[in-house]
Amino acid sequence: MLYRETGQFKANYKDDQALFPIDQDRYVIFGVLFITFVVVPYLLNEYWLNAILLPFLIYSLAALGLNILTGYCGQLSLGTGGFMAVGAFSVYKLMVAFPELGFIPLVLLSGLITAAVGTLFGLPSLRIKGFYLAVATLAAQFFLIWLFNKVGWFFNYSASGMINAPPMTIFGMIITGPQASGVAKYYLVAAFVAVFALAAKNIARGRIGRNWMAIRDMDIAAELIGVRPLIAKLSAFAVSSFYVGMAGALYFAVWLGSAEPTEAFDINQSFLVLFMIIIGGLGSVLGSFLGAAFLVILPIMLKNILVDGFGTDSALSAHIEIITVGILIIGFLIVEPHGLARLWRIAKEKLRLWPFPY
Amino acid sequence: MRKLTRTIVAALLTVPLISGVASAYELVMPTLDYRTGPYAPNGIPFANGYGDYLNMLNERDGGINGARISLVPCETGYNTKKGVECYENTKAEGQSGALVYQPLSTGITYQLIPKASVDEIPVFSMGYGRTSAANGKVFPWVFNFPATYWSQATVFVQYIGEKEGGMANLKGKKIALVYHNSAYGKEPIRTLEKAAEKFGFEFMALPVDHPGQEQKATWLQIRREKPDWVMMWGWGVMNQVAIKEAASIRYPMDHFIGVWWSGSENDVLPAGAAADGYLSGAFHQPGANFGAHNDIKKHVYDKGMGLGDRDRIGEVLYNRGLVAAMWTSEAIRKAMEIHGTNEIRGKHVRDGFEALEVDEARLKELGLEGFTIPVKITCENHEGPGKVALQQWDAKAGKWNLVSDFYEPLRDITGPLIAEDSAQFAAENNVSERSCN
Numbered sequence: 188m189l190y191r192e193t194g195q196f197k198a199n200y201k202d203d204q205a206l207f208p209i210d211q212d213r214y215v216i217f218g219v220l221f222i223t224f225v226v227v228p229y230l231l232n233e234y235w236l237n238a239i240l241l242p243f244l245i246y247s248l249a250a251l252g253l254n255i256l257t258g259y260c261g262q263l264s265l266g267t268g269g270f271m272a273v274g275a276f277s278v279y280k281l282m283v284a285f286p287e288l289g290f291i292p293l294v295l296l297s298g299l300i301t302a303a304v305g306t307l308f309g310l311p312s313l314r315i316k317g318f319y320l321a322v323a324t325l326a327a328q329f330f331l332i333w334l335f336n337k338v339g340w341f342f343n344y345s346a347s348g349m350i351n352a353p354p355m356t357i358f359g360m361i362i363t364g365p366q367a368s369g370v371a372k373y374y375l376v377a378a379f380v381a382v383f384a385l386a387a388k389n390i391a392r393g394r395i396g397r398n399w400m401a402i403r404d405m406d407i408a409a410e411l412i413g414v415r416p417l418i419a420k421l422s423a424f425a426v427s428s429f430y431v432g433m434a435g436a437l438y439f440a441v442w443l444g445s446a447e448p449t450e451a452f453d454i455n456q457s458f459l460v461l462f463m464i465i466i467g468g469l470g471s472v473l474g475s476f477l478g479a480a481f482l483v484i485l486p487i488m489l490k491n492i493l494v495d496g497f498g499t500d501s502a503l504s505a506h507i508e509i510i511t512v513g514i515l516i517i518g519f520l521i522v523e524p525h526g527l528a529r530l531w532r533i534a535k536e537k538l539r540l541w542p543f544p545y
Numbered sequence: 546m547r548k549l550t551r552t553i554v555a556a557l558l559t560v561p562l563i564s565g566v567a568s569a570y571e572l573v574m575p576t577l578d579y580r581t582g583p584y585a586p587n588g589i590p591f592a593n594g595y596g597d598y599l600n601m602l603n604e605r606d607g608g609i610n611g612a613r614i615s616l617v618p619c620e621t622g623y624n625t626k627k628g629v630e631c632y633e634n635t636k637a638e639g640q641s642g643a644l645v646y647q648p649l650s651t652g653i654t655y656q657l658i659p660k661a662s663v664d665e666i667p668v669f670s671m672g673y674g675r676t677s678a679a680n681g682k683v684f685p686w687v688f689n690f691p692a693t694y695w696s697q698a699t700v701f702v703q704y705i706g707e708k709e710g711g712m713a714n715l716k717g718k719k720i721a722l723v724y725h726n727s728a729y730g731k732e733p734i735r736t737l738e739k740a741a742e743k744f745g746f747e748f749m750a751l752p753v754d755h756p757g758q759e760q761k762a763t764w765l766q767i768r769r770e771k772p773d774w775v776m777m778w779g780w781g782v783m784n785q786v787a788i789k790e791a792a793s794i795r796y797p798m799d800h801f802i803g804v805w806w807s808g809s810e811n812d813v814l815p816a817g818a819a820a821d822g823y824l825s826g827a828f829h830q831p832g833a834n835f836g837a838h839n840d841i842k843k844h845v846y847d848k849g850m851g852l853g854d855r856d857r858i859g860e861v862l863y864n865r866g867l868v869a870a871m872w873t874s875e876a877i878r879k880a881m882e883i884h885g886t887n888e889i890r891g892k893h894v895r896d897g898f899e900a901l902e903v904d905e906a907r908l909k910e911l912g913l914e915g916f917t918i919p920v921k922i923t924c925e926n927h928e929g930p931g932k933v934a935l936q937q938w939d940a941k942a943g944k945w946n947l948v949s950d951f952y953e954p955l956r957d958i959t960g961p962l963i964a965e966d967s968a969q970f971a972a973e974n975n976v977s978e979r980s981c982n
Contacts, residue, residue, distance in 0.1 A: 283973070353973050447652060451625065502581055
């Protein structure tokens with residue numbers, strides 16, 4: 188009743204090919220954007236913005252990037268942590284060397300640098316597939332972290348190998364460093380995520396996205412119908428690394444403020460983002476967000492409910508949190524192996540027929 | 546499904562109800578514990594010692610000057626991201642807000658240094674974290690007394706020099722550093738390089754990646770290169786593995802020196818008798834035969850409020866937590882004295898730290914006579930005395946003994962390095978030096 192496209196007639200191709208052809212979808216998106224940009228910053232306090240929503244949004248962006256590569260193009264990658272590190276170290280070097288360029292161009296630039304690195308490490312994908320490609324990208328992960336840990340130039344020869352984000356401003360608002368307010372950081376990151384999530388949705392439904400999906404579904408067939416694997420695969424690596432690099436830059440500069448390569452970008456980071464897209468839903472923009480929410484927000488909420496709500500001992504609740512999240516992951520994957528996004532799609536199907544299902 | 550929804554809603558509704566209870570003015574002290582994860586065996590005794598001492602103050606004296614201490618534990622798992630979340634979650638807790646943080650990990654310390662100065666909460670990274678925070682002019686909110694990693698490294702060099710029969714004999718010797726490949730482990734490298742230049746020994750750095758379970762290659766290299774002395778900057782499981790590996794290549798244990806985070810019972814016990822003679826840095830005594838320990842047993846453990854096992858009181862890391870709690874509570878006491886009120890905030894506690902003086906006489910009053918070195922903090926010197934001693938493991942008796950005096954660090958090496966590093970921080974973060982007059 189609420190969600191039904193009956194009666195929405197499209198009179199021209201432009202309307203029919205819109206990003207959100209169904210009115211209700213469009214309203215929901217506007218609603219979400221309104222809540223994100225107008226309601227949330229006034230409703231939530233610094234703790235929520237800094238400690239929960241910032242990492243959620245940044246991980247969503249990283250998951251979006253990996254989803255382009257793995258979900259849409261079918262190339263399994265375990266190098267996400269390494270590529271995030273490329274983004275973080277690029278933005279650090281750029282911030283120190285060219286602060287006058289402004290923060291947003293620097294983030295985009297570091298995304299481009301990561302895209303170049305990602306394309307380079309994507310070259311093996313032309314010859315190897317599946318699990319073997321996962322091993323090749325794993326090599327990227329270890330090599331990149333080793334490089335950033337080993338070569339002093341990357342961390343400006345600081346004694347401990349840590350990088351610190353110098354304070355920077357946008358329109359007079361401080362957005363990096365300790366003085367930055369949670370609201371400013373939140374707006375910046377939310378804007379990045381919103382723009383690039385819409386861009387991802389757009390790319391995915393167009394020619395390039397269809398090429399990726401053709402390669403994912405069956406690469407030989409795709410090649411036969413005229414999709415060029417070289418271009419399709421490398422463009423997937425480039426776009427994916429661009430997203431992941433920006434996520435890494437924001438992760439370091441806006442959220443953490445300082446980072447060391449071995450801890451902040453280790454292999455667990457790669458797994459975490461991979462699990463996000465598996466749980467959220469491969470090949471789905473919404474799935475990236477749901478997966479990030481599941482693995483970032485849920486554990487913190489569980490902890491807060493246990494510790495503040497029930498007064499559980501902090502160590503015990505850490506163990507309960509690990510167990511619960513593990514059980515939920517298994518539970519959700521049994522109920523719906525295609526991820527949370529698929530659950531949403533089923534819900535939409537049901538809503539269409541409600542209240543008269545047949 | 547409906548039942549599940551109802552439970553979740555009920556759980557969410559209880560959160561604001563429980564956290565909104567008002568009471569008398571309490572001193573809120575969040576503790577960033579790590580009782581889970583690969584570093585838990587070291588995190589647990591420290592957290593127990595820290596908590597037990599403060600609980601003892603509550604039970605014996607009713608808190609500090611009559612104001613009760615409210616401990617707010619938050620589990621970090623030694624993970625920087627969780628540590629930051631814990632900090633954000635607890636910094637505004639209660640009426641007083643968080644009074645002081647013990648970040649308990651170099652990674653978390655680096656995160657909190659800039660944040661804490663904005664939130665006006667002092668960070669007490671006792672003997673860890675950023676070494677150049679010793680420069681109080683650049684880091685007014687950070688305290689890392691009683692000594693830093695760099696001081697410690699120079700003390701080890703002096704000890705080695707003494708054992709070799711004079712600093713001149715260091716020439717041509719080979720000293721290796723086995724370190725945790727992270728910000729923490731890298732701290733001493735630059736100091737040791739400078740010392741190598743000065744005294745003419747050969748220095749080799751051997752990284753071990755987190756968590757350090759696999760060190761065969763490292764020790765094979767040591768076996769091949771045969772360094773005269775090995776130092777170690779390790780933590781968690783890495784320590785015990787290193788000591789076992791050293792034993793298996795029959796490296797002489799009395800030529801193997803660990804940082805003070807590599808010298809607890811947990812680290813040496815797995816190697817058994819082979820660990821006998823292993824050395825490590827220390828700034829306090831091991832053992833439970835001090836007045837404060839007895840008070841903890843009487844006022845905390847006898848009431849069944851102890852955080853750990855009674856027979857593990859007095860372990861090295863337990864005492865490390867205890868000494869941290871002692872200095873922290875003394876700083877709070879000092880802050881109350883300076884500002885003439887019990888209702889202090891983080892910024893007042895900072896003043897307390899900066900005027901902190903715990904001498905022999907005060908230690909005696911606290912039931913900790915001879916337990917640690919006297920400490921005096923000033924505006925420009927947040928490292929305090931910087932003195933370090935060495936302790937040695939006696940495998941037969943199963944205990945650590947202090948085997949050296951407290952050495953003065955080589956300030957001609959550490960001083961310029963601290964100035965250089967803090968100047969770099971100041972330049973990168975647009976911080977100007979404050980004056981200390």
